[in-house]
Amino acid sequence: MRIGITADPEIAVPPLFYGGIERIIDMIVVELLNLGHEVTLFANSKSSVNSQLIPYQSSGNSLKDVLNNSLLINNNRQKFDVVHSFGRLAYLLPIMPTKTPKLMSYQREPTIKQIKRGHLLSRKNSLHFTGCSNYITNQIKPYASAETVYNGVNFNKYTFSAVVATDAPLVFLGRIEPIKGVHLAVEMAIKTGKKLIIAGNIPEFYEPYFNEKIKPFLSDQIQYVGAVNDIQKSEILSKAAALLMPILWDEPFGIVMVEAMACGTPVLGLNRGAVPEVVVSGITGFFCNTVDELTERVTEINSINRLSVLEMAKSRFSAQVITQQYLQQYQQF
Structure with missing residues (x-):
């Protein structure tokens, strides 16, 4: 499969010190490559991965930064069989109406308002969610399709x-x-x-x-x-x-x-x-x-x-x- 994975822009993948989500992303990228899949990672420019890396141009949180990063993902979406997001749901906004399959994985408390909006804006059956625990997934399920996939380590x-x-x-x-x-x-x-x-x-x-x-x-x-x-x-x-x-x-x-x-x-x-x-x-x-x-x-x-x-x-x-x-x-x- 051709898989695009998105991270938040602040911390490199893998991180040197703090960065639990970035460790999860690195683990999954490595294993997908081992299985022969084609992986592209959207992440901080200081990331060091064996997959193709498309670096964000900015690691900020301003509206302009979010827009630029989301457009970067959108401009490359046709390369992928699925886009798997570990970053902000907002980064998927431009591709929500498209037929590109999108998996949004929550590693933090979900914002129900955003989940409702994403579900509303996305083409039917093109956006699914996962939570890193039943505690997270059960908050999503009343509003969208969601399953639990736990975190792990190498x-x-x-x-x-x-x-x-x-x-x-x-x-x-x-x-x-x-x-x-x-x-x-x-x-x-x-x-x-x-x-x-x-x-x-x-x-x-x-x-x-x-x-x-x-x-x-x-x-x-x-x-x-x-x-x-x-x-x-x-x-x-x-x-x-x-x-x-x-x-x-x-x-x-x-x-x-x-x-x-x-x-x-x-x-x-x-x-x-x-x-x-x-x-x-x-x-x-x-x-x-x-x-x-x-x-x-x-x-x-x-x-x-x-x-x-x-x-x-x-x-x-x-x-x-x-x-x-x-x-x-x-x-x-």
Whole structure:
């Protein structure tokens, strides 16, 4: 198949540090190429992919930028059997009335107004949607055709550890901000006496949060190591007793959970958003309704078989599995 894939313009594919969606796009591009498909990626000019790259001329968000980027996609649409968008739905606006098959994949909370508009403007049966979890897809289904395709990772990029040290740390990995529950991870470490490694970038707006809620507790037991690249991430996760996800928002998917599982590391998460879909309680970790319940589960992580964590994750979230599910979506048009 000839497949056009669109990303948002701000971050390169693949990203060096933060950029969960861009990692998903890179994974799918690589796997589609391995399967012999012809892939063209519309993305940030600094992207580095083996497919054909058509770089956006601007990475801005102004109306002019959006218009120029959408016209770039439109001018190339006849080259493709399907256009698969991981970017703004607005980028598909010029090709909505055309017969070109269009798949819009939501990795964030969908804007229902935009979905209704896209469904109205598109030629009949030419626009379908996917969500990265049932939590997302179920918001789309009342208004348009939608199915769930989970996110995944390239398991070859992660180091699996069948066993870890008896004093292996808990890990928090993500942006340092209140809704991610970093302060709750600190609370869990203090209550259980476990070591905690915190890794992730601190947005400027949340520096006061870090300085007030996290920094005072840093010690030999609780360490902040800053933002990490893929190699550092794999090393940290492969040596961890568990990944903590004490989130205070409805996480659309949470790719870091699968990254942990790729290392055999179980996940302890609060029952929000897609967490109960990603974590198979008792097999790949535990999800709970309260932080107190989650803290109690820390004592049970040794009951989790790390090889079972890896095998379950591979069966659900590997690059091969996810790409085949997207190919099934393409073939429905």
